[in-house]
Amino acid sequence: MTGPVHFDQIDWLVDVVSSLNEGKAIRKDFGDGSRLHVDRLLPFLFLHIDGGRNEDVARSVVQANASYLVASDPRSVLPIVKALSMVAAKQFGAFVIVRFAELDRDRFLTDDAPYLPPFEVSVWSSGNAPEVRETFSKAVSASEARFRTPQVEERRMASSKIDGDLAGLAGSALLVAEFAPIYRAPQSGNTFPEVRDQLIATLFDAGLRACAAFIEARGIMKPASHRSLGRRALVEAVNRVDRGIDEIATAFDVLLAVTPINAGQAFHRFEANGFVGDPGFLYRPLTVQVEDAKQRLFSIAFDRIEDPVLYELYRQKQQEVDLQLSLVAARNRQTFIEFGRALYGPVEPLLLAEAERILDYLSEDGPDTASRSDDVEAADSVYLERQAQSMIAAYQEKFPDFQVDVEVRDDLPSGLMVSNHRLLISRKTLMDPRRVAPLLSHEIGVHLLTFFNGGCQGLRLFRSGLAGYEGMQEGLAVFAEYLAGGMTAGRLKLIAARVVACADMLSGAKFDQTFHRLVRDYGFSRAAAFNLTLRVYRGGGLAKDAIYLRGLLELLDHLKRGAALDPFWMGKISSGHFGVMEELASRGLLKPPAIYPLFLATKDGRDRLEKARQGLRPIDLLQSKEM
Structure with a gap:
């Protein structure tokens, strides 16, 4: 003009x-x-x-x-x-x-x-x-x-x-x-x-x-x-920022970067040393040049986004990715533990007290999720892979784009994990077969489902996760085990013990001190205590494992207030973003979930959800003390 x-x-x-x-x-x-x-x-x-x-x-x-x-x-x-x-x-x-x-x-x-x-x-x-x-x-x-x-x-x-x-x-x-x-x-x-x-x-x-x-x-x-x-229309600047941050965030996987590749050998060395000292963990090479990634991260221009809500979401994500890059670059250094504390928070007194109450209540019960009856044959990685493929196929019937890569790997400790669209299964995994469906509901029914639902929103941010999403995501995933009928005493005890172990680690306890406390005070087997302590001390001390119980408590309080779960299925979000998701949905910028968890399609799952709305604590979620 x-x-x-x-x-x-x-x-x-x-x-x-x-x-x-x-x-x-x-x-x-x-x-x-x-x-x-x-x-x-x-x-x-x-x-x-x-x-x-x-x-x-x-x-x-x-x-x-x-x-x-x-x-x-x-x-x-x-x-x-x-x-x-x-x-x-x-x-x-x-x-x-x-x-x-x-x-x-x-x-x-x-x-x-x-x-x-x-x-x-x-x-x-x-x-x-x-x-x-x-x-x-x-x-x-x-x-x-x-x-x-x-x-x-x-x-x-x-x-x-x-x-x-x-x-x-x-x-x-x-x-x-x-x-x-x-x-x-x-x-x-x-x-x-x-x-x-x-x-x-x-x-x-x-x-x-x-x-x-x-x-x-x-x-x-x-x-x-x-x-x-x-606003209901996204300007191109939003898409440029979205692509830019996602390309950096997906160039590395934090958990893979800090998960030891020699867990089995480290356990045998620790055992040979009389369960004293540091096991000596090794890690896979980083897939990202940290300084270059940070330079690209902070060269992304936010000034033309126009939408203040999206502007704030991307600023938060930029800061989180910066912390994650600093974390992986500090593996086995003294600063690692502080970057982990900045990302995942401390163990709050109320959280620790809740964990200790659970452990006191379950002092007589099974120590870990690997425990099983002598007359039940263990489920190995082959069985897990077959069951995972079956569950994935059931989701694909409802949503054909639910395309998951299942990988059985030798470089992971016993268990399962999700990385973007991949389900990773450790070849060392052995567990009670009755725990398989609940754990697959955790990994596939929550982590992978929210990845694919987030990918339908038009912005990659909702697929890779809003800043701070992991706490609520893990709380939701643990809750999924309850909805699927598989919240056992051993599983809840494990989740509570992770909080106690994180608190010990953050207060300066050494690996072997936390290991022996888990065996002595809480009755964990040496193998189970080692695996739990490994998770908490990996990389130099990672506070992430406290978020499972914290997230579960947040979710139970959320349900008790009568709030809905739908926004949490739309993508990977934190409890603090619930209102933002509702606003973006009301503006037409978000779609309803493309697919819902299978465990909510059952009468038992819906009944359990309704029961949780009446007000439950973690101990109230126990469904079996035998599994």
Whole structure:
């Protein structure tokens, strides 16, 4: 836009009206930073007039919305908004414009201020939409302020000619919000990133709340929530960020990188040394050059994502991948344990107390999942592979894209694990055959199912996992064993003992000290205690194994509150992302799960789930003390 636009002279504006009437999306760039974006017709438009002032936050807040106009010339605005308002008013009966701008200066901040003062938010609205101004002001005033508290001041009249013109459009209302540029240092002009991001999130949310109030007051529609009025279309920048992070995240596997390849030999050496000292673990070579991967990770540009929710999800994932790279690079170094603590957290006192209660309760019961009756023939890797292929085939009948590679490997300790679309089975595995179906429900019915469901969402992030997803994912997987009818005393005891072992490791106990405690205090066999201690001390000390019980407790509390499980089947997410998943689903950015776990298709599975909704603790999940 280099000059005034006249509606009756511009063919593209006629095309815009035609597209809106046909329900088509619009994204029109004008070559000077100006843009019209409408991913669907809505009874509102967010507006920012730049005027060459580089108002970064105001522009970002506006661009975060499903319907916005960013313009560099005020004279170009009126004909475009008039065209949009005519179409919207015809369909909805009313239309509201929300204009954001930044004030010239931060007048409350002075050189001699003894603390960070409030910051100014100036608000004005046309007289025909008082609920818009009231809702916006209330939302801003009530927002969480980590740095400076907003102070809303309502003006009595418009401060510019364009606002008067916009307010005069037939069937339209106007809200103008101008705020102090507190995200910039007064002298240098440098940006405070945390302040910037918080300011965008606050104003974006308040703007949508104001639009929702306008819509509801006029009976136009009843949105599921104000956030459901957000964007439904992804810009290409989101796909570029998604691909970029996924390519780095999938170039290495954290658990494979830190899992010893010589578990059998290490046990025999440990045994020969009288179960004293460090077994001496060896690891496979890394498949990623850490420094190069980090450089590529932080060269990914986030500035054009536009959607603040997705922006935050990818920032969190970027930070997590950075920590994972630091972790694998620090194998067998003193810093490894601290990177693991940063990724998986400490063992909280309440978590440790719950684990110790379980161990006290189960002091008389089977020590580990490998225990079995003498008259039951052990299930080996051949049997496991056959049963796994059978379960995978059952999922494929419901969802043909459920394509899993099953690998039986010599370089893994006894057990199973999932890596992306692969199910890895250790050739050394021996277990009670009655434990096979529950463990396959854990690995296939949760880990692989959420991988494939996440892959259906259009963004790889939901397949590889949102930051911090592993705790809830493992809690869900353990809960799946209960739903499948296989939560035994031995299994629950093992999960609790992992927490105690993690607490010992994080407090400085040596490998052999934790090993002997498991044998002496909790009755684990030496082989089982070694395998458990190996998991906790691999790489130099990995706190991951505490997340199984932590995640299970979070899930049981989630169910007790009456919350749904569906968002957890959509992809790999944490408990903290439950609300985000609901919002993205309400905006049409997420699909329902392509496939549900087989154990929920049975009456027994559904009955167990309903029982859990009444309120259970981990000990209440026990179904058999003999298996």
